[in-house]
Amino acid sequence: MNRPEPLKTFQVEQLPINIYQDVDSLGKAAALDAKSIIEEALKNRGEASIILATGNSQLSFLYALRHLEDIEWSKVRVFHMDEYLGIEPTHPASFPLFLEEHFLSHVEVGNFHPVPNQPDDIEQACQAYTELLKKYPADLVAMGWGENGHIAFNDPPYAEFNDPKWVKLIELAEASRKQQVGEGHFSNMDQVPTHAITLTIPALLAPQRILCIVPEVRKANAVRECLEKPVGEERPGSILRTVSNAQLYLDPESSSQLEPTQGTAYGMKNIG
Numbered sequence: 001m002n003r004p005e006p007l008k009t010f011q012v013e014q015l016p017i018n019i020y021q022d023v024d025s026l027g028k029a030a031a032l033d034a035k036s037i038i039e040e041a042l043k044n045r046g047e048a049s050i051i052l053a054t055g056n057s058q059l060s061f062l063y064a065l066r067h068l069e070d071i072e073w074s075k076v077r078v079f080h081m082d083e084y085l086g087i088e089p090t091h092p093a094s095f096p097l098f099l100e101e102h103f104l105s106h107v108e109v110g111n112f113h114p115v116p117n118q119p120d121d122i123e124q125a126c127q128a129y130t131e132l133l134k135k136y137p138a139d140l141v142a143m144g145w146g147e148n149g150h151i152a153f154n155d156p157p158y159a160e161f162n163d164p165k166w167v168k169l170i171e172l173a174e175a176s177r178k179q180q181v182g183e184g185h186f187s188n189m190d191q192v193p194t195h196a197i198t199l200t201i202p203a204l205l206a207p208q209r210i211l212c213i214v215p216e217v218r219k220a221n222a223v224r225e226c227l228e229k230p231v232g233e234e235r236p237g238s239i240l241r242t243v244s245n246a247q248l249y250l251d252p253e254s255s256s257q258l259e260p261t262q263g264t265a266y267g268m269k270n271i272g
Helices: 023-045 056-066 095-104 122-135 174-182 201-205 217-228 236-242
Strands: 008-012 015-019 048-052 076-080 082-084 111-113 140-143 167-171 195-199 209-214 246-250 268-270
Touching: 023 048, 023 056, 023 140, 023 209, 023 246, 056 095, 056 209, 076 095, 082 095, 095 111, 122 167, 122 195, 201 236, 209 217, 209 236, 217 236
Parallel strands: 015 246, 048 076, 048 140, 076 111, 140 209, 209 246
Antiparallel strands: 008 015, 008 268, 082 195, 167 195
């Protein structure tokens, strides 16, 4: 698979950003970067751990990743980052089911650790998942930004940059629940669960590399808010501007509300 060339590259504070010509190019570029990270981990340790996001915005990335050749998937451990509380595992909106359909059924990974959706003891389930994440530190996390700038289900006003927990029960913001209806996962708001178990922001920042994959015009406002306004918990995705291990992948649609010149606001600078 040939690496697509970005239309534009620039940086906001510590966050490098590439804009690609379309969602397929974006997905291929992120998948090739993921492959390099996985291969480096396999070379150094003989195994790799990755955290994958779900949602329609991740489809091009997951498609490209599963079609890459020469990855020893049997030595790769897969985590994901959130799941609705109380949902049936067979529900079409279940995130482990999404990963099964779009990724896990196409490659034979060594281990898959689903976030529990119906635990008898929520606190114990969160602690057990935390222990797994710390036992097998992630080499990469592939995430997106929600329409309200959330990462995983860390929604404003509940997102905490310095959350003491790595995995916890969280109430879903109305914007997140509306997004799930808009993406077609539920028919109406009444069907969308009100709570979920999510990896927190510290857990999502802990992997060696962070690949943030944000295509589509419906994410354009979140991209503008997270890149052009001050870093803050009301814009959870903005935290990536403060770390040195992240990369943001955009397309013309998701970047359409950014200042055309990229200016100098909040440390923006062109790098190519």
